[in-house]
Amino acid sequence: MLKEGNHDYFLWKRIKAGNGQAFQELYDRYADILFSFGMVYSRDRELVKDCIHDLIFDLYKYRKNLAENDNIRNYLFKSLKRKVLASAKKNLRLVYSENLTQETGNELRETDADENEDQQDQLSRINRLIGQLPEKQREILNLKFQLEMPYHEISGIMDISVESVRTSVYRSIKTIREQLEGKDMILFFVLMKEYSQLN
Structure with missing residues (x-):
């Protein structure tokens, strides 16, 4: 059985190659946790969902320029954080509102x-x-x-x-x-x- 890092490495390779199934696998695997993560930075549920979709689209659009990566989760979190904060244009807020x-x-x-x-x-x-x-x-x-x-x-x-x-x-x-x-x-x-x- 592949270790997490190896699985990410091969999934990323398929993403860079434009494999449609790989993008679906990426979305199925990370969409829920990305949504929970995005909600840390914005209480706007629709904004967070839009940012996730934009992130996946950007991965496809710029797939040929993506660097090698064996930690997809960390990459997605950092990218989504930037997108949500840029879209929200407001300071970080505590989730306990x-x-x-x-x-x-x-x-x-x-x-x-x-x-x-x-x-x-x-x-x-x-x-x-x-x-x-x-x-x-x-x-x-x-x-x-x-x-x-x-x-x-x-x-x-x-x-x-x-x-x-x-x-x-x-x-x-x-x-x-x-x-x-x-x-x-x-x-x-x-x-x-x-x-x-x-x-």
Whole structure:
């Protein structure tokens, strides 16, 4: 069985050769994760979808000029990030927006009223704390917990060392943990894990 890198290498070769099936395989394999990734940088679902389609089209259009590549996922993430940010023409925003708070609140309302009110207070507090983090830390936090990316992939996307990524995640969690009680911290990790299911 081929390793991931080898599979990417041969798939990329077929893409460069203009193989239509290779482009379909690329789309089927990466479309969903690219959409989740794009939503880190814009809350506009249609904009993200358009950027993904534009990215695939550009790969086909410029296929003869593509460099050798054995890590397609990393290449696609970096390319999509540039496209979404250019199209959105706005600053990076934390994915935990008012929409997330409202959607999560709808689910919580199915529980006991008192518990719901308590969790809503916790959620609002967590959102405020995350929103106070530096922009770069928020982005890394989302890539790590929302998309469950390994440190080396985040490193490639952010163009910083793996150690810098680890340090950023540690500092973000430390900053939030210092201001939260134990049960609030548990809710924080649950929300980070479940966000992808809301999109």
